[in-house]
Amino acid sequence: MLKKIIIALVAVSFIVLQSFNLKKSAKPNVILIFMDDMGYGDLSSYGATGYSTPNIDRIGHEGARLTNFLAAQAVCSASRAALLTGCYPNRIGITGALFPNSPIGLNADETTLAEMFKEAGYSTGMIGKWHLGDHEDFSPLNNGFDQFYGLPYSNDMWPVDFGGHAITDTTNYRYKAFPPLFLLDGKEKVKEVKTLDDQAELVGDYTNHALSFIKKKKDKPFFLYLAHSMPHVPIAVSSKFKGKSEQGIFGDMMMEIDHSVGEIMSSLKANGLEENTIVIFTSDNGPWLTFGNHAGSSGGFREGKQVSFEGGMRVPCLIRWPEKIKPGTIFNKLSSTIDLFPTLVEASGGTLPNNKIDGVNLLPALTENSSLTPRSQFYYYYGSNNLEAVREGNWKLILPHPGLTYKDTPFGHDGQMGMPKRGHQYEMQLFNLNTDPGEEYDLKDQFPEVVSSLLKLAEEARADLGDDLSKMKGQNVRPAGKIQAK
Numbered sequence: 087m088l089k090k091i092i093i094a095l096v097a098v099s100f101i102v103l104q105s106f107n108l109k110k111s112a113k114p115n116v117i118l119i120f121m122d123d124m125g126y127g128d129l130s131s132y133g134a135t136g137y138s139t140p141n142i143d144r145i146g147h148e149g150a151r152l153t154n155f156l157a158a159q160a161v162c163s164a165s166r167a168a169l170l171t172g173c174y175p176n177r178i179g180i181t182g183a184l185f186p187n188s189p190i191g192l193n194a195d196e197t198t199l200a201e202m203f204k205e206a207g208y209s210t211g212m213i214g215k216w217h218l219g220d221h222e223d224f225s226p227l228n229n230g231f232d233q234f235y236g237l238p239y240s241n242d243m244w245p246v247d248f249g250g251h252a253i254t255d256t257t258n259y260r261y262k263a264f265p266p267l268f269l270l271d272g273k274e275k276v277k278e279v280k281t282l283d284d285q286a287e288l289v290g291d292y293t294n295h296a297l298s299f300i301k302k303k304k305d306k307p308f309f310l311y312l313a314h315s316m317p318h319v320p321i322a323v324s325s326k327f328k329g330k331s332e333q334g335i336f337g338d339m340m341m342e343i344d345h346s347v348g349e350i351m352s353s354l355k356a357n358g359l360e361e362n363t364i365v366i367f368t369s370d371n372g373p374w375l376t377f378g379n380h381a382g383s384s385g386g387f388r389e390g391k392q393v394s395f396e397g398g399m400r401v402p403c404l405i406r407w408p409e410k411i412k413p414g415t416i417f418n419k420l421s422s423t424i425d426l427f428p429t430l431v432e433a434s435g436g437t438l439p440n441n442k443i444d445g446v447n448l449l450p451a452l453t454e455n456s457s458l459t460p461r462s463q464f465y466y467y468y469g470s471n472n473l474e475a476v477r478e479g480n481w482k483l484i485l486p487h488p489g490l491t492y493k494d495t496p497f498g499h500d501g502q503m504g505m506p507k508r509g510h511q512y513e514m515q516l517f518n519l520n521t522d523p524g525e526e527y528d529l530k531d532q533f534p535e536v537v538s539s540l541l542k543l544a545e546e547a548r549a550d551l552g553d554d555l556s557k558m559k560g561q562n563v564r565p566a567g568k569i570q571a572k
Contacts, residue, residue, distance in 0.1 A: 113206065113307040113434055114407065115363040117296075117350065118199075118426070120169065120311070121343070122162070122215060122240070122318035124401065125373035127385025128340060132402050134383065136333030137341050141348035142404065145367050149406030150415035150452055156422040157371045159467055160391055160398035162240060163217050165370040165423065166313070170198045170218070170229070172427025172445035176471045176551055179566030184219060186243055186265055191219015192229060193567035197439035199427055200230025203309040206436040211299045213292050214313035215240065221569050222273050231311070235271050235295045241285060241315040243267065248320045248377070249501040250282040286322035288315050289339075293346040297353050304357045307434070312350075314343060319377050320501055334379055361408045364433060366426065369401040376504040378497035388525040392490050394466040394474040395525050407433070410453045420461045420477070421448055442562060465547045471560075473553040474512075476543045480520040483530075483540035487512055487555055516540070 127133045131143040131151060158168030162183040164175035170192070171178055178196055192198070200210040212231045218224055220238035227234055244267035246252055268275040269291075279285060296312050303310075316322075316339055323338040327345070331337025347367065354360045373382035375390035375397075384390050384397030391398050403421070405411060410433075424445040431438055432449045451458040466475035474487045491510040498504035516530035516537055530537050547553070552560030 112362055113208070114409070115307055115354075115359055116203070116208075116309045116430060116434065117300075117354075117363060117365045118169075118309075118311050119347065119350075119365070119367045120166070120214075120313040121367075121369040122313070122315055123371065123374050123382065123391055124317055124369035125382035125384045125390065125397070126387055126400050126402060127383030128317070128369075128373070129402050131404075133385055134340070137331035137337035139340060139344040141344045141351060142367055144351070145347070145365055145406040146404035148408065148413045149365075149404065149411045150417050152403040152405070152417045152421055154418050154420050155368065155401060155403035156399045156420070156464060157369070157401050158423050160371040160393055161468070162318075162370055166215075166217055167192060169370075169423045169426065170200070170311075171196050172199075172424050172439075172443035173441075174424065174444050174465060174467060174551060176467050177442070177444065177560075177562065178564050180218070181467070181469065181471055184217060184239065186220055186239060188219055188221070189569055190566040191221060191224030191569075193565060194223075194228065195564070195567075196441065198230045199430065200226070200309060200311070202230075202427070202431060202436045202439070203307075203434060204230050204232075206434045207307060208434070209303045209306060209308040210311075211303070211308070212236065212311045212313070213295045213299070214311075215315045215318075216313070219567065223569050224567060225273050227272055233272065233299070236269065236292065236313065237267065237279070237288075237315055238270060240318055241267070241279070241288070242319055244279060246280075248380075248503060250285075250320060282320060282322045285315075285320055286324050288322075289342050289346055290324055293349055296346075296350055300350070300353050300357060300359070304359060314346075316343070317373075317382055319374065319380050321380050336380055336382065340382075364405065364407040364430070366403070366405050368403040368423065370423075372398040372401060375492045376495070376498055376506045377501070378499045378504060380498070380501050386524060389492055392468070393492075394468050394484075394489070396519070396523065399466065405452065407453075410449075412453075415452065415456070417448075417452060417456070419451060419459055420464060420479070422461070422464060425461065441564065463543060465551065467551070469554070471552050471554045471563075473544060473547055473551075473555065476540050476547060477519075478540055478543060480518055481533075481536050481540060482517045482519055482525070483537060483544070484512055484515040484517070484525075485544060485555075486514050 130138045157165045167175040167180035212226045212234045214236040217239045267279045269277045327338045327342040372390045387396035389395040389397040428445045428447040446460045464477040515528040517525045548558045
């Protein structure tokens with residue numbers, strides 16, 4: 087009798103152990119939350135004041151907080167193309183921000199994160215701002231996503247101004263005669279976004295769709311890409327959060343975003359998915375500073391959106407994966423949104439694309455050996471494929487180029503746009519970001535050998551990706567997608 091009991095206990099133990107191992111080895115779910123124009127200083131854990139973001143900060147407290155993380159380019163469409171393909175955006179023909187009725191979009195020949203996940207057996211969904219071509223040829227549904235609910239492009243591309251008033255003067259380049267703005271469910275227009283009250287519903291609407299997706303897809307691995315439309319202007323907040331912060335509507339809106347993240351984390355726990363879900367929270371570029379109190383903070387870094395200084399490029403990034411990443415990890419190595427693609431390939435057991443990509447795998451450094459340095463170099467491109475800076479370690483060389491500056495320019499207020507200076511001529515400057523993260527002290531005369539080395543790196547970038555300022559065409563650039571003739 088005792089022998090039978092022992093055999094039974096061994097069998098049960100084996101089954102339990104096998105079940106435990108299967109659970110541990112299951113493919114992780116992935117939720118990627120991508121903010122719009124959220125700066126380095128816009129979370130409590132990165133120095134924000136006047137409001138708190140405890141739910142977002144929790145991702146970093148229970149996982150990793152990246153402090154040297156760069157957007158691929160300091161503007162919307164380019165940054166999103168890079169996130170989804172692991173490429174510098176100019177490598178795949180996407181630069182700047184695409185406008186409504188754009189004749190180009192993400193090329194179908196590029197492999198997106200969603201397509202990689204689908205090949206690895208995942209369900210895929212996208213909620214929020216797409217902005218990689220609004221023609222149906224470029225739909226998220228044609229780029230690996232099983233379902234899509236959100237806006238085709240930025241929430242300011244509508245026939246009213248940033249304050250929600252009808253546009254009468256279209257001479258300003260920002261106040262073009264845009265078509266009506268519609269929320270899409272798949273490829274179908276389901277609701278027009280007409281007013282700031284409509285904008286105020288977006289965070290809650292996106293969150294509800296995200297919660298529904300998690301609940302429906304909980305029984306198999308899933309990838310959810312939640313791309314919030316804010317804090318890109320116009321910002322708006324629901325009545326539940328209005329007046330809750332000490333920083334006006336911007337702080338109120340950030341508190342609502344934080345609540346959204348809390349709802350998502352609670353849903354993961356309720357559905358038994360908390361331990362084996364990778365949650366990533368980051369932003370497409372730095373703050374659009376010209377909007378003053380309706381813009382965020384660059385956290386002390388120089389300049390903001392549309393500029394290749396750190397204020398436009400360096401953004402928060404928090405990654406939580408309890409099964410792999412130790413709580414409280416601080417990752418201060420150079421990294422970028424282009425690195426998330428190969429990192430998630432490794433995490434999911436997926437396959438890298440056949441086309442060349444630029445990202446590097448961060449996972450070994452995040453989970454096994456923090457002394458590893460996955461990335462040592464970075465190219466700062468902007469505009470029509472202009473190489474504006476290069477970086478090696480903590481050394482950053484600004485190359486001569488015209489560009490925008492917010493310095494000594496009037497900021498807007500309460501939704502009105504200020505007037506940044508365009509066509510400002512930047513000269514060659516060398517900065518050590520370790521001792522001078524604000525990029526204030528030019529060291530090119532003290533370190534000519536560093537300048538020489540970085541100029542060689544710039545020539546490598548130009549040979550690879552081109553540089554329109556130098557009229558140099560890259561050898562490895564692929565075209566954007568074009569609308570197919572019917």
